[in-house]
Amino acid sequence: MSETRFTDQHEWVRIDGDEGTVGITKYATEQLGDVVYVELPSVGKSLAKGAEAAVVESVKAASEVYAPIGGAVTTVNEALNADPATVNASPEGDGWFFKMKIADASEATKLMTAAAYADYVKGL
Amino acid sequence: MRYLPLAKDDRAAMLRKIGARDVDALFRDVPKAAAARVSDFDLPDMQGELEVERYLSRLAAKNVAAGDAPFFCGAGAYKHHVPAAVDHLIQRSEFLTSYTPYQPEISQGTLQCLFEFQTQVALITGMDVANASLYDGSTATAEAVLMAMRVTRRPKAILSGGLHPHYGETVRTVAHLHGEVVRAPVSPGRAEDVIALIDDQTACVVVQSPDVFGLIRDLKPIAEAAHAKGALLVAVVTEVVSLGLLEPPGHQGADIVAAEGQSIGNGLNFGGPYVGLFATRDKFVRQMPGRLCGETVDADGRRGYVLTLSTREQHIRREKATSNICTNSGLCALAFTIHLSLLGEEGLTRLARLNHARAAALADRLAKVKGVSAVTPAFFNEFTLRLPKPAAEVVDTLAAKGVIAGVPASRLMPSNAAVRDLLIVAATETTSDEDCTAFAAALTEVLS
Amino acid sequence: MTMNSQGRPSAPAADKQAELPTISGDRGLDHEEKLIFELGRAGVSGVDLPDVAVSDVRLGGLRRRDAIGLPGLSEPEVVRHYVRLSRMNYAIDAGLYPLGSCTMKHNPRLNEKLARLPGFADLHPLAPLPASQGALALIAELSRWLTTLTGMPAVAMSPKAGAHGELCGILTIRAAVEARGEARTRVLVPESAHGTNPATAAFAGFTVDEVKATPEGRVDMASLKEKLGPDVAAFMLTNPNTCGLFERDVLEIADMIHAAGAYFYCDGANFNAIAGRVRPGDLGVDAMHINLHKTFSTPHGGGGPGAGPVVLSERLAAYAPLPLLVHDAKGFRLIEDESALPAGAKPFGRMSAFHGQMGMFVRALAYMLSHGRDGIRQASEDAVLSANYILASLKDVMSAPYEGPCMHEALFDDTFLHDTGVTTLDFAKAMIDEGYHPMTMYFPLVVHGAMLIEPTESESKESLDRFIQVLRAMALDAKARQRARFEGAPRLVPRRRLDETSASRKPVLRWKTPDLPKAAE
Numbered sequence A: 001m002s003e004t005r006f007t008d009q010h011e012w013v014r015i016d017g018d019e020g021t022v023g024i025t026k027y028a029t030e031q032l033g034d035v036v037y038v039e040l041p042s043v044g045k046s047l048a049k050g051a052e053a054a055v056v057e058s059v060k061a062a063s064e065v066y067a068p069i070g071g072a073v074t075t076v077n078e079a080l081n082a083d084p085a086t087v088n089a090s091p092e093g094d095g096w097f098f099k100m101k102i103a104d105a106s107e108a109t110k111l112m113t114a115a116a117y118a119d120y121v122k123g124l
Numbered sequence B: 001m002r003y004l005p006l007a008k009d010d011r012a013a014m015l016r017k018i019g020a021r022d023v024d025a026l027f028r029d030v031p032k033a034a035a036a037r038v039s040d041f042d043l044p045d046m047q048g049e050l051e052v053e054r055y056l057s058r059l060a061a062k063n064v065a066a067g068d069a070p071f072f073c074g075a076g077a078y079k080h081h082v083p084a085a086v087d088h089l090i091q092r093s094e095f096l097t098s099y100t101p102y103q104p105e106i107s108q109g110t111l112q113c114l115f116e117f118q119t120q121v122a123l124i125t126g127m128d129v130a131n132a133s134l135y136d137g138s139t140a141t142a143e144a145v146l147m148a149m150r151v152t153r154r155p156k157a158i159l160s161g162g163l164h165p166h167y168g169e170t171v172r173t174v175a176h177l178h179g180e181v182v183r184a185p186v187s188p189g190r191a192e193d194v195i196a197l198i199d200d201q202t203a204c205v206v207v208q209s210p211d212v213f214g215l216i217r218d219l220k221p222i223a224e225a226a227h228a229k230g231a232l233l234v235a236v237v238t239e240v241v242s243l244g245l246l247e248p249p250g251h252q253g254a255d256i257v258a259a260e261g262q263s264i265g266n267g268l269n270f271g272g273p274y275v276g277l278f279a280t281r282d283k284f285v286r287q288m289p290g291r292l293c294g295e296t297v298d299a300d301g302r303r304g305y306v307l308t309l310s311t312r313e314q315h316i317r318r319e320k321a322t323s324n325i326c327t328n329s330g331l332c333a334l335a336f337t338i339h340l341s342l343l344g345e346e347g348l349t350r351l352a353r354l355n356h357a358r359a360a361a362l363a364d365r366l367a368k369v370k371g372v373s374a375v376t377p378a379f380f381n382e383f384t385l386r387l388p389k390p391a392a393e394v395v396d397t398l399a400a401k402g403v404i405a406g407v408p409a410s411r412l413m414p415s416n417a418a419v420r421d422l423l424i425v426a427a428t429e430t431t432s433d434e435d436c437t438a439f440a441a442a443l444t445e446v447l448s
Numbered sequence C: 001m002t003m004n005s006q007g008r009p010s011a012p013a014a015d016k017q018a019e020l021p022t023i024s025g026d027r028g029l030d031h032e033e034k035l036i037f038e039l040g041r042a043g044v045s046g047v048d049l050p051d052v053a054v055s056d057v058r059l060g061g062l063r064r065r066d067a068i069g070l071p072g073l074s075e076p077e078v079v080r081h082y083v084r085l086s087r088m089n090y091a092i093d094a095g096l097y098p099l100g101s102c103t104m105k106h107n108p109r110l111n112e113k114l115a116r117l118p119g120f121a122d123l124h125p126l127a128p129l130p131a132s133q134g135a136l137a138l139i140a141e142l143s144r145w146l147t148t149l150t151g152m153p154a155v156a157m158s159p160k161a162g163a164h165g166e167l168c169g170i171l172t173i174r175a176a177v178e179a180r181g182e183a184r185t186r187v188l189v190p191e192s193a194h195g196t197n198p199a200t201a202a203f204a205g206f207t208v209d210e211v212k213a214t215p216e217g218r219v220d221m222a223s224l225k226e227k228l229g230p231d232v233a234a235f236m237l238t239n240p241n242t243c244g245l246f247e248r249d250v251l252e253i254a255d256m257i258h259a260a261g262a263y264f265y266c267d268g269a270n271f272n273a274i275a276g277r278v279r280p281g282d283l284g285v286d287a288m289h290i291n292l293h294k295t296f297s298t299p300h301g302g303g304g305p306g307a308g309p310v311v312l313s314e315r316l317a318a319y320a321p322l323p324l325l326v327h328d329a330k331g332f333r334l335i336e337d338e339s340a341l342p343a344g345a346k347p348f349g350r351m352s353a354f355h356g357q358m359g360m361f362v363r364a365l366a367y368m369l370s371h372g373r374d375g376i377r378q379a380s381e382d383a384v385l386s387a388n389y390i391l392a393s394l395k396d397v398m399s400a401p402y403e404g405p406c407m408h409e410a411l412f413d414d415t416f417l418h419d420t421g422v423t424t425l426d427f428a429k430a431m432i433d434e435g436y437h438p439m440t441m442y443f444p445l446v447v448h449g450a451m452l453i454e455p456t457e458s459e460s461k462e463s464l465d466r467f468i469q470v471l472r473a474m475a476l477d478a479k480a481r482q483r484a485r486f487e488g489a490p491r492l493v494p495r496r497r498l499d500e501t502s503a504s505r506k507p508v509l510r511w512k513t514p515d516l517p518k519a520a521e
Helices: A026-032 A105-110 A114-122 B008-018 B049-061 B084-090 B108-125 B137-152 B165-175 B220-228 B240-244 B282-287 B314-320 B330-367 B391-400 B433-447 C075-086 C109-115 C129-150 C162-179 C196-203 C221-227 C250-259 C268-273 C358-394 C424-433 C461-479 C500-505
Strands: A003-006 A011-016 A019-024 A035-039 A052-058 A062-066 A071-076 A098-102 B156-159 B180-183 B202-208 B232-237 B256-260 B276-280 B293-297 B303-307 B382-386 B422-426 C154-156 C186-190 C207-211 C232-238 C263-267 C287-289 C310-312 C324-328 C331-335 C410-412 C451-453
Touching: A003 A114, A011 A105, A026 A052, A035 C500, A062 B314, A098 A105, B008 C358, B008 C461, B049 C109, B049 C129, B049 C358, B084 B330, B084 C075, B108 B240, B108 B256, B108 B276, B108 B293, B108 B303, B108 B330, B108 C075, B137 B156, B137 B165, B137 B202, B137 B232, B137 B256, B137 B276, B137 B282, B156 B165, B165 B180, B165 C162, B202 B220, B220 B232, B232 B240, B240 B330, B293 C500, B314 C196, B314 C207, B330 B382, B330 B422, B330 B433, B330 C075, B391 B422, B391 B433, B391 C129, C109 C358, C129 C154, C129 C310, C129 C324, C129 C331, C129 C358, C162 C196, C162 C232, C162 C263, C162 C268, C162 C287, C162 C310, C186 C196, C196 C207, C196 C232, C207 C221, C221 C250, C232 C250, C250 C263, C263 C268, C268 C287, C268 C358, C358 C410, C358 C461, C424 C451, C424 C461
Parallel strands: B156 B180, B156 B202, B202 B232, B232 B256, C186 C207, C186 C232, C232 C263, C263 C287
Antiparallel strands: A003 A011, A011 A019, A019 A098, A035 A052, A052 A062, A071 A098, B256 B276, B293 B303, B382 B422, C154 C310, C287 C310, C324 C331, C410 C451
């Protein structure tokens, strides 16, 4: 049973036991425009909650992607290197950035639920 | 004032539209204490073309132009013949008076030229990809070192002793803020052992070939040693015409090439503006500094060009940019591209052979002068001689006799007593037999 | 229908005719042009050189083995190629170029002529000093103009562009801070700053912290006060600022910076608004670069070369980089190394191989001598007058975020385009079809959909009036939601909007032969 949580920096993390899958939200991709490049973290890298994990670029903007929760990177979505447009096409599906082994699952409880994030975005 | 179109009446009408009493009202935000009057400036008033031309022509006449005398200076700037078409074309208004091509629809001329430039630089250096130019060879070298530190995430740069000392200082000035810069000892005419200095903290080794004494360096073993330790090889070229005759650094394992492009298309200009060439491997392209032009299509599907990968640059990335550079050396890069297009494959290779032949003949001649010995066994168009007395004195004496004999090594490294008697001499296609004869005769006389 | 004197229609009867494709693909004076690598052939060259054979004896075994891959073309072909390419560019010589903060003013041709005098253009940077006295005298004279106009005691001439000058200024400050034995690690920049400011500070090893702007587009003094501290090395401020406004609290700002023990770096990108009227030295500035290619009109050349000398206050002068120019009984001399420094000099290092952009120095000095102190002041005043004229003439139909008067550039935002379906980008691209280069867009970042218009002093009132008339009509069209001229603009140009997304996703950065031989690997 997985659960997806959101940050106010527009990352999402899907939690499956001690595995977290991280990406950026549909709202973020709409703000960025066409994604042209994604710089992914190296596998094995250990990230604290809020640390810079990846970079996502459009033609005219570059944004850091922060780790929604702490943990070690286990897999990165290599497919994004070949086709960064996947982030636009499926931000919360095939456009995921990386998977991590979650260090402290309790950190997730402080993140927004889907409903709370929807409200948050409405207020922006 | 001939450059100002507004007439007095125009100014008055414009002020009325604005609703300002006078022009001072527009400067009302300037604090009173900081408002200056014309008389506060101890400077002359406006002058006509004639007066300005007369004044500056007089200053120009006090210099000895390279074309005015038998002339043998190199050491990072070279006198070559630039075809008349080059200067004519770069003075076209559409090239000269346009801005950076931020609006690609009305800048395809500049953009296509940059794309051609990038391709030419990649071809002559033997690299995958080149940027749209940097300020000059020395700043390109500094950028190369910083890029190597970013790519390898290591702090140390090793500079060959044969790297032009001013390049070394330019590198040290910025790179020491981000890591450590180690200079190998200077060994004129010999390859020093930079390999021994490479360790697991080394980001890059910087080797110039031909080096500041003119020596052609074999980069392959250095590249292999650097790569074995996870470091990069930065190859520096100050005389790009050499690439018409010599194995390019890209074929010798260089990871980044930083070069001075002045020799092709650009005059000596007392040191600037010049054009920095910067080339690397495809895999490092997103770590490159400076502008890049790329191919794409327009809304009608027609091929066109744009500035691209701009997210590396300061106007988007701000403090996380790969460099703070904004400009490239646009017009100098254009001159380079036009000259190289005129030369073509045959022209560049012939030009390079001619340069080497002239220099070889001159070296043979000067080495026969009593007391003079050759220092550089392998060279392109520049070599070093050991004189029986301080080279700076000899150069000054020869200058008084109307021969500009080259660059004394002490001019570049004043505190190094070991190079006091060394003279760095360059010859190019512009060097005539008469120039060589005059040099040999004057040197014989001065040393006897 | 318009009729000419012969009674024939002066325009094609049917619009359809204009759309008929040509057989050649060219359209009248608009020629399509291939890449140089797609032209030419082996065995042809545009330069005649003797074919000399050389032995390998002195090449160290490193003779090139493979062909380079350059095409061969004759001179007429090369000339035609680049002339055709040139015709695809907009240029200040051809029309108004209102790029805010870029200062596209007229480039006098006298300056080009003088920079090409052999005594300057054909002078080697390491020529013996007695053979270079005229060039050194010119650098000294240009230095005198720059220090006099800015009211600053010293200048470093070697930086090669504005950003390079910024770096030089910040490194000078760094050296001064280190000489005081202090650990100041932060540099402050306003949030409206140009991207080079934070990039430069980071390049020089500092961390960057932003100071807020007020709703009036100026430095928020409370925010500055809060950010200043014993770890701040410098505040970098553009004045006039990037919104085209003079920072009226500048004296107080300078006092606050100095009281905190930091230095005041001024980005001189907009000096052209105040030259001859305001001396930055009187504003408490410690270091300021001057873009010779903006204020003193050396040509932009499609993106360079520029030149960025840095004027320095008394407190910083000692740390100026090598080379140093000195004058004594024997004439001018260059000090190029630390072995023989004059008393008190503590240069932080070297910015580049030689002495700066001499070719640009000649042009800039020719510009200054032509204008004189009175003409430089007049040029600044005309630039400011023209920008205010544009602001006053457009602010009822476009939207200006800040009250005037402005300095040399007029800033608008996209409020007037709200709900029209037209964006700042569309508006700017439609200007191209009207024969104008667009203004600077989306800068400064503090203003939504910014449009920054800098007319410079080079435009006549007729030219300004026509520009105003066109922009007014465009703004009214946009408000009336007549979007035809904005959608898909520009249409009347060599290329329409280009696909920058695919250019970034799959970068093609050089031409390649379809079958590049393996030997070139």
